[in-house]
Amino acid sequence: MAIAKDLRISLPVEGIPKKWYNLVADIGHLDPPLNPGTREPAKPEDFEPIFCKEIIRQEGCRERYVNIPGEVREGLVHLNRPQHLQRAVRLEKYLKTPAKIYFKREDMSPLGSHKGNTALAQAYFNAEEGIHTLTTETGAGQWGTALAMVSNLFDIDCTVFMVKGSYNQKPLRKTIMNTYGAKVYASPSPHTEFGKKVLKEHPETTGSLGIAISEACEMAAKDPNTCYSLGSVLNHVMLHQTVIGQETMEQMKIGEIDPDYMIACAGGGSNFGGFCFPMIGEKIKGKTDCEFIAAESNAAPSLTVGEFKYDFGDTAGYTPLLMMYTLGQEFIPKSVHAGGLRYHGMSPLVSAAMNKGLISARAYGQFETFEAGLAFARTEGIVPAPESCHAIKAAMDVALECKKAKKEKTIVFCLSGHGMLDLNGYEQYLDGTMKNSAAD
Amino acid sequence: MAIAKDLRISLPVEGIPKKWYNLVADIGHLDPPLNPGTREPAKPEDFEPIFCKEIIRQEGCRERYVNIPGEVREGLVHLNRPQHLQRAVRLEKYLKTPAKIYFKREDMSPLGSHKGNTALAQAYFNAEEGIHTLTTETGAGQWGTALAMVSNLFDIDCTVFMVKGSYNQKPLRKTIMNTYGAKVYASPSPHTEFGKKVLKEHPETTGSLGIAISEACEMAAKDPNTCYSLGSVLNHVMLHQTVIGQETMEQMKIGEIDPDYMIACAGGGSNFGGFCFPMIGEKIKGKTDCEFIAAESNAAPSLTVGEFKYDFGDTAGYTPLLMMYTLGQEFIPKSVHAGGLRYHGMSPLVSAAMNKGLISARAYGQFETFEAGLAFARTEGIVPAPESCHAIKAAMDVALECKKAKKEKTIVFCLSGHGMLDLNGYEQYLDGTMKNSAAD
Numbered sequence: 028m029a030i031a032k033d034l035r036i037s038l039p040v041e042g043i044p045k046k047w048y049n050l051v052a053d054i055g056h057l058d059p060p061l062n063p064g065t066r067e068p069a070k071p072e073d074f075e076p077i078f079c080k081e082i083i084r085q086e087g088c089r090e091r092y093v094n095i096p097g098e099v100r101e102g103l104v105h106l107n108r109p110q111h112l113q114r115a116v117r118l119e120k121y122l123k124t125p126a127k128i129y130f131k132r133e134d135m136s137p138l139g140s141h142k143g144n145t146a147l148a149q150a151y152f153n154a155e156e157g158i159h160t161l162t163t164e165t166g167a168g169q170w171g172t173a174l175a176m177v178s179n180l181f182d183i184d185c186t187v188f189m190v191k192g193s194y195n196q197k198p199l200r201k202t203i204m205n206t207y208g209a210k211v212y213a214s215p216s217p218h219t220e221f222g223k224k225v226l227k228e229h230p231e232t233t234g235s236l237g238i239a240i241s242e243a244c245e246m247a248a249k250d251p252n253t254c255y256s257l258g259s260v261l262n263h264v265m266l267h268q269t270v271i272g273q274e275t276m277e278q279m280k281i282g283e284i285d286p287d288y289m290i291a292c293a294g295g296g297s298n299f300g301g302f303c304f305p306m307i308g309e310k311i312k313g314k315t316d317c318e319f320i321a322a323e324s325n326a327a328p329s330l331t332v333g334e335f336k337y338d339f340g341d342t343a344g345y346t347p348l349l350m351m352y353t354l355g356q357e358f359i360p361k362s363v364h365a366g367g368l369r370y371h372g373m374s375p376l377v378s379a380a381m382n383k384g385l386i387s388a389r390a391y392g393q394f395e396t397f398e399a400g401l402a403f404a405r406t407e408g409i410v411p412a413p414e415s416c417h418a419i420k421a422a423m424d425v426a427l428e429c430k431k432a433k434k435e436k437t438i439v440f441c442l443s444g445h446g447m448l449d450l451n452g453y454e455q456y457l458d459g460t461m462k463n464s465a466a467d
Numbered sequence: 468m469a470i471a472k473d474l475r476i477s478l479p480v481e482g483i484p485k486k487w488y489n490l491v492a493d494i495g496h497l498d499p500p501l502n503p504g505t506r507e508p509a510k511p512e513d514f515e516p517i518f519c520k521e522i523i524r525q526e527g528c529r530e531r532y533v534n535i536p537g538e539v540r541e542g543l544v545h546l547n548r549p550q551h552l553q554r555a556v557r558l559e560k561y562l563k564t565p566a567k568i569y570f571k572r573e574d575m576s577p578l579g580s581h582k583g584n585t586a587l588a589q590a591y592f593n594a595e596e597g598i599h600t601l602t603t604e605t606g607a608g609q610w611g612t613a614l615a616m617v618s619n620l621f622d623i624d625c626t627v628f629m630v631k632g633s634y635n636q637k638p639l640r641k642t643i644m645n646t647y648g649a650k651v652y653a654s655p656s657p658h659t660e661f662g663k664k665v666l667k668e669h670p671e672t673t674g675s676l677g678i679a680i681s682e683a684c685e686m687a688a689k690d691p692n693t694c695y696s697l698g699s700v701l702n703h704v705m706l707h708q709t710v711i712g713q714e715t716m717e718q719m720k721i722g723e724i725d726p727d728y729m730i731a732c733a734g735g736g737s738n739f740g741g742f743c744f745p746m747i748g749e750k751i752k753g754k755t756d757c758e759f760i761a762a763e764s765n766a767a768p769s770l771t772v773g774e775f776k777y778d779f780g781d782t783a784g785y786t787p788l789l790m791m792y793t794l795g796q797e798f799i800p801k802s803v804h805a806g807g808l809r810y811h812g813m814s815p816l817v818s819a820a821m822n823k824g825l826i827s828a829r830a831y832g833q834f835e836t837f838e839a840g841l842a843f844a845r846t847e848g849i850v851p852a853p854e855s856c857h858a859i860k861a862a863m864d865v866a867l868e869c870k871k872a873k874k875e876k877t878i879v880f881c882l883s884g885h886g887m888l889d890l891n892g893y894e895q896y897l898d899g900t901m902k903n904s905a906a907d
Contacts, residue, residue, distance in 0.1 A: 028536075028537025028538070028540075028541075029481075029537070030480055030481070030483070030537070030540055030541050030544060031541075034480070034541065034544055035480055035544050037477070037479065037480065039477060040470055040474070040475055040477065041469075041470070043470070096468075097468025097469070097470070098468070100468075100470060101468075101470050101471075101474065104470060104474055104475050105847070105848045106848075107551070107575065111547070117620070134577070135547065135575050137574070137848050137849040137850070137885065138848075139887065176848050177848075179845045179846070179848065180557070180848065198894070199890040199891070199894070202890040202891075202893050202894040202897070203850060203887075203890055203893070205893075205894075205897050206841060206844050206845075206850055206890070206893045206897065207844060207845060207848075207850075208845055401646060404646050404647060405619045405646075405647060405648055406619070407545070408545045408546075408577050408578075408616050408617075408619065408620065408647075409577040410577070410643060410646055410647075445577065447579065447643075447887040447888060448887060448890075450639040450642040450643055450646070450888075451639070451642075453642050453643070453645075453646045454638070454639070454642040454645075457642070457645050457646065
């Protein structure tokens, strides 16, 4: 018995993309970020207190492709790229759907998620410019873990402001960042002026991503050899993550897979953007009819409930104003296990794609996504991250719609990470103490 | 800049071996297992209360190769086989060694360790014979997790007796087994006669692998449709694990890598056997001078301190007597994070290889192995399992010996698993509360 050819499609090491794809080149008009003081379009120098030059250049870049340096491609090997594209045959059987379901593996990185793809690029460019420390924020901990790990590859220090709620709930996330050598502070912290202010006004707060971003930016702005690194939202982050979608397109070509749906979870938008943007570029050119679905948490439903308007990326109002779907800079999402989806805004590029009707979005509750994750674990053998459970839930829903309509469609979704460090959520689901976040 | 060719050597899906390699065919005389009652060589029917027919056949098999069924090869795709062989360039630089260091990845299985390779084969053969439930024991939890996951692939139930100490210390290991749908009992448990007896005599005991094996065997023996599944020690387990070593040999051929040392950790011996046996077969034929080093825990130093003699595999004395290096059936190892290395005996095949001078062994303490694991995490980006840290420590020691002797040797070790579910150990190491197990 030969193994079915499309059960898994792999690429050799040389299949790691040589260029990043930039959707900015194809999407048409984009509203620029605004300087928070003047409310005029932000200039490159507005970003200089917190970002290194090459990152600022990429943030404003309009070229379709940006070269990936050899050192970054080699680093991507350490993240186990290229990652497999796999067919979920057993999930299809479980759903009794005529649809074919494929998924792109981002769970096989030693970090357990896709976050390393941009962390690596950011650490490299900062190290090249002589920056000795990167600061960042982390919610669930996946982003902080990624930056902590890749900082080692380029001999750079890493300081992580971790949302206090997560810091207390997920001590092992702190441990893994420490294992990789990073400093980890619970945010709000006494290490920044903004942190001190929040602690004074709300001593009992469990923090938020917005507050942690403010702290990390403040620390970066104070020291010329320290820069800030962001794990989602901005254009350069989306750019770096397109290795996911480019590999997937190459694998779909090899497997003769013509997707009707591409689905990914969306918090700040980096997994969704990285996975879908290269194919959205094809859609803009009229080369595919594929539908793109962003699966978000109903605890932070920026795309399905938020407004498309200028808003700050953080709580303090330190960042430029971004044109995006947002729930408001002061929105604090309910506590859900999918910490990576707890953000008030959405990547301006993903937001523009939504506003132009290129993509759609669905919001899901916590209970139903863990239910989907459990089905996936028991059929495909992988325990998915709570964030990824949202993409799985959407893929399962679409597959069941195909079943109802008796249509043999092809669904490709992104498994953004594994859930080995999120087993507490599964425990709550299994012992019956978890509620749907919308109903909390 | 092209990526160095030997940074990672991958195989396509069809590179999954088509046959298992059986060292029994090449090793010469092997002392047979003995019936615990008569002390005569055990007959196949002695194993029938607990094992299915094909497993018993494989246990006594003397053929050099055994075909791997197509369904099992397809299952191995779900375990992400073939796994990469990778060069630890950054670890080499850190050690300033002239030695080349390669490592075989078993951490990329969705289970986080190599244990699925045999779990899969055992679940398949049992399901084929109509067995509806598998029982087993687990210490650290890696083996139980593996059997829980693969049982789903073949629609079979799974009951795991988990050593009580681990059950209480590692609740998330229980959660992941439950997520995969397995029943998990703390051992000693009130579900077996032996468990009840131990609980009555030692109500405060934290259990041991030997006790948990006795419980799982007892439950299997009571029901004709229930069989027992063992994660290490026995010949058929070693057989199934040889996919590791066969892939590695193929990869070494592609990379023109001629190993001077092959190193793996050893508890019951399945990682070491699976990784080294195919190459030990070559050594017996005089085709290689490679040295093989088993890295064990000084908390259970069966190869370096134990005696080569007949002993029981479990505590109650239910199992056949095996000719092996052992610390005695009643030996209870100190509590160390490398739970997978806490076993009183050693695989009879590994023991025979040791007794014939084909391999050597080194024992390490807990602190020094976590120290090695941390260096590996910070250089290569992967947080290793505590068991794997023993192989890393041995590989680093050999690399430093090469440095002293100014010899450009080639070291290949097996990274048996990742440490995402063992971060408590890293926490203790980092906060300074961990002692070397020998010094406890």
